Amino acid sequence: MASATQHRRTFPLAILLLATLVPMRAAAAAGGASKASCEGEKFPAGRSYAHCAALPYLGAALHWTYDAKAASLSVAFVAKPAGADGAGWVSWAINPTGDGMKGAQALVAFKGASSSAYVVNTYNVTGYRPLGSASTPIAFKATDLAADESGGEVRLYGKLQLRPGMQVVNHIWQVGSAVTSGAPAKHAFANENLEAKGKLVLAGGSLAPAPAPSPERAAGGQSAKSSGNGAPSGGKQSTAAAGTYVSAPVLMLLALAGFLAIV
Template sequence: MAHQIALVVLLLVSPAAMRAAAAAGACAGEKFPAGRAYATCEDLPSLGASLHWTYDAAKSSLSVAFVAAPAGSGGWVAWGLNPTGEGMAGTQALVALKGGSSSSAPAVKTYNITGYVPLGGTSTPIAFPATDLAADEGSGGKIRLYGKLQLHKGMKSVNQVWQVGSSVTGGAPDKHAFGAANLASKTKLVLGSKATAATAPASEPSPAPIAGGPSPSAGAGSDSGASSSVAPSASKNAAAAAGVSAPALAVLALVGFLAIV
């Protein structure tokens, strides 16, 4: 009888354990070059992207690694912070552009996205002084974009946006697609906790993509509209905790039952 009960418990726990393992996310398995390590990571809710970061509150310094696959072999990926809104306009973006030679490392540029107009081939100054800018290629055709931003003192959370595109022309990112995933590429980045979860920002009238044309266009950052519906995945720390709790509780319950019988 005890064996049968144990089997039933295991069958009930297994799906929960698998879901918890999935919640831990792929970001925790990312291996960076020597000298690049981050305290927290989270799998973002769209475009298969992830963000890894370390925030030094005393210095208001944010070191990041954004990982995503461009929409085309010669495309681009972009990530940025928007201190004034939730979409593309106002985003202070870091952009890694493949283009050029397939053997060369992606070029990194900064853009202050002021509206829905095409971006040029030259970087523009952004509100958060950026250093340590670099990019390389990870597994599965992904681009890993690195940088350190000097944030405003006392900043505890800020909207983040990201985007991917399929091509580069004249050293500038071309317009990205407007699929559901492209239009859901924004969340709020909470800086005050290692177990930071991305939370959906307040609703925005209508989504707008990154640099491009008169209407939603392509460029770096993301103009992406719809907010992420559910808190993406919490950081790896929170996810890991969730992964242990369900099986542990089930085992404790089983041990208690067997002790009674």
């Protein structure tokens, strides 16, 4: 039988093990919920996508189909604007030169200044300055631009003509709370906004693991969960939000190791 000294030494180890297991299980559960939410999106007739992923920040989801032969990427980005009563804008972008906002080739959906209908502008984000009310040319030919609203979320649609041979792209996404003088106003700078970026595997139907948040951002808010609207469309492959999850067998082995250490 272990001595009292051994029990005192192994007790902190057991506490540490339990503290590690709880967030791992929570992350796994969150991954399952994300998978269900992106599969549940129901789009208007004529719009369907091969893959979907619940993104890890801003309660957003991405649906996409990539035609490798034609280098054509069709997307539907779904997110809730940050303003009260659905006011604001949503955006999804590819950055061919980096992983941040500067250099992003963006699609932005918002309500026009004189209309309740959504418009979709393209912006080449060359620096940290306000966007205008008119589109600017981007590096990829953009067609089929449209947006609608469902259940308080804005769904942004578009097709981009990429360069042949592209397999993985840096993508970023964002939401804002206001549109001023017909132009998207600046977004918030909370943890969720700053970390809303990652890598998208075009043909593989997956998200590459995102880098861990920097220590000064790790204490930021948590993302809201995206919820689906209707029955899932056939043939869609779902990918959980980028992250690291631990399988059940690994959890059992870790638990057994903790038990043996105590007894």
